[in-house]
Amino acid sequence: MIGFLSWRIAPRRAAPIVAGALHPLLVVTGIALIAVALVRTVTDAERIVHPVLAIGAIVAVAVASLGLVLATDPVRPPTSALAFGLTVAAALTADGLSAAAGWGASNVLWDDWGPVVIGVVILSFSMFRPGRELAAATVVSLVVVGSISAAEAGDLPETVSPLTSAVIACTPVLLFGVASSVFSYRMSLTLARQQELAGREQRGLARRVRIRLRELMRDSGRAELSAEVVPFFEEVLARGALAPGDPARARRLSAVLRSEIMTGVGLPWLERLRRARPGRLVLHDPAAVAESLPVEQKVALRALLTALLAHPETEGSALHVRVTEVGEHRSVFVRAPWTAGEPAARRALGSFVAVMGTAFGRSQVTVGGGELRLLFAQNPRVTDAGPWHD
Structure with missing residues (x-):
C-alpha cells in the first residue's frame, strides 16, 4: 500500500506494441459509449424534461470519447494527467447533464447510463496512468455521482432513500475504479521490477562489451603491427643498428597506428x-x-x-x-x-x-x-x- 501511494509514474507506462494493439479497442470503446448514450436517451425520451440538456449530455460523452482516443494515441505519448482529468471531467459532466435532463421524472435511478460511462472511462486509462490517480478520480467520481443521485432521490416519490440511490448509482463507478486502480498498481510494480532487472543486465552487458572491446583493440593492434611495424623491426634487426631515419619512421608508425585504432573504435555510432x-x-x-x-x-x-x-x-x-x-x-x-x-x-x-x-x-x-x-x-x-x- 505504501508503494501505491508513493510510486512515481515511469516515462514508459506500457510497451508501444501493447499500446498500439490496445488503441483500436479504445476507439471502439469510445464509439460504444456514444452509442449507449444515444440509445438510452432515445429509449427514455418520454422521461426527458429538458431536451437541450439531454443533447448536451450526448455531446459531453462524445467529448469524453474523443479525449480518450487522443490521450491514449501511442504515436503521441505519454498520456498526461491533464488529459486524463479532462476526460473524466467530461464524463462527469455527461452524467450531471443526463440526470438534469430527466430530473424528477423517474425514480428508476439504476437505469442512468452516466455512472457506467464514468467507470468505463476510468478503466480505459488503467494502462496509462498510475493507480493513485485512478483511485483519486474514482473517489471524486463517487462523490459527484452519489451527490447527484441522492439529491435527485429527494425530489422523487418516497420509494427509495437518498442513501440507497447513491449506493446504486455509485456501484458501477466503484467496481470499475477499483479494478483499474489495482491493475495499474500491479502493472507498475511489474514494470519497476523489470526496469531493475534490465538495469542489472545492462550493466553486466556493458562490462562484457568493454572486455570484448579491449580484445578487439589488441587484435587490431596486432594486425597493424603485422602490416608495417613488424617489417620495420625485422629490418632493424637485420641491420643490427639504427639508421638515421629510423626514429622518425618509428614516430610516424606509432602515430598512424594510434590514429587507426582510435578512429575505428572511438567514432560515435x-x-x-x-x-x-x-x-x-x-x-x-x-x-x-x-x-x-x-x-x-x-x-x-x-x-x-x-x-x-x-x-x-x-x-x-x-x-x-x-x-x-x-x-x-x-x-x-x-x-x-x-x-x-x-x-x-x-x-x-x-x-x-x-x-x-x-x-x-x-x-x-x-x-x-x-x-x-x-x-x-x-x-x-x-x-x-x-x-x-x-
Whole structure:
C-alpha cells in the first residue's frame, strides 16, 4: 500500500506494441459509449424534461470519447494527467447533464447510463496512468455521482432513500475504479521490477562489451603491427643498428597506428551510420550527444533512421538529424522529404515513432510542405511533465 501511494509514474507506462494493439479497442470503446448514450436517451425520451440538456449530455460523452482516443494515441505519448482529468471531467459532466435532463421524472435511478460511462472511462486509462490517480478520480467520481443521485432521490416519490440511490448509482463507478486502480498498481510494480532487472543486465552487458572491446583493440593492434611495424623491426634487426631515419619512421608508425585504432573504435555510432550511407544522412551533433544516449534510445533512433532511409519516399534524398542537449533537456529532430501525407507516414512509421516516443517520453510528428518532421525530447529528471510542445 505504501508503494501505491508513493510510486512515481515511469516515462514508459506500457510497451508501444501493447499500446498500439490496445488503441483500436479504445476507439471502439469510445464509439460504444456514444452509442449507449444515444440509445438510452432515445429509449427514455418520454422521461426527458429538458431536451437541450439531454443533447448536451450526448455531446459531453462524445467529448469524453474523443479525449480518450487522443490521450491514449501511442504515436503521441505519454498520456498526461491533464488529459486524463479532462476526460473524466467530461464524463462527469455527461452524467450531471443526463440526470438534469430527466430530473424528477423517474425514480428508476439504476437505469442512468452516466455512472457506467464514468467507470468505463476510468478503466480505459488503467494502462496509462498510475493507480493513485485512478483511485483519486474514482473517489471524486463517487462523490459527484452519489451527490447527484441522492439529491435527485429527494425530489422523487418516497420509494427509495437518498442513501440507497447513491449506493446504486455509485456501484458501477466503484467496481470499475477499483479494478483499474489495482491493475495499474500491479502493472507498475511489474514494470519497476523489470526496469531493475534490465538495469542489472545492462550493466553486466556493458562490462562484457568493454572486455570484448579491449580484445578487439589488441587484435587490431596486432594486425597493424603485422602490416608495417613488424617489417620495420625485422629490418632493424637485420641491420643490427639504427639508421638515421629510423626514429622518425618509428614516430610516424606509432602515430598512424594510434590514429587507426582510435578512429575505428572511438567514432560515435551515429557518425559511423552516416559514413556507411554517404550523402543520405546530414548529421548535426557537434557535442556528440548521440553517443551518450541510453541503449534503448540508440536502438530506437537507429531503427527509425534505417526505416526512413529504406522508404521509397526518401530514396535519393538526404535526411537531416539534429541531436541537442540544453541543460537536462535532450532532443532529437529528424527532417525527411515526404509527399505521401500523414496517413501514409503513420502506416509506414507509426510503430517506429511509438517506440521513439516511448524511449524519449515526448514526441511530435508533423507533415507538410513536402516534408516530414519528427521531434523527440526527454528530460531525465522529469517523469510526468505532460504533453511536450516546441
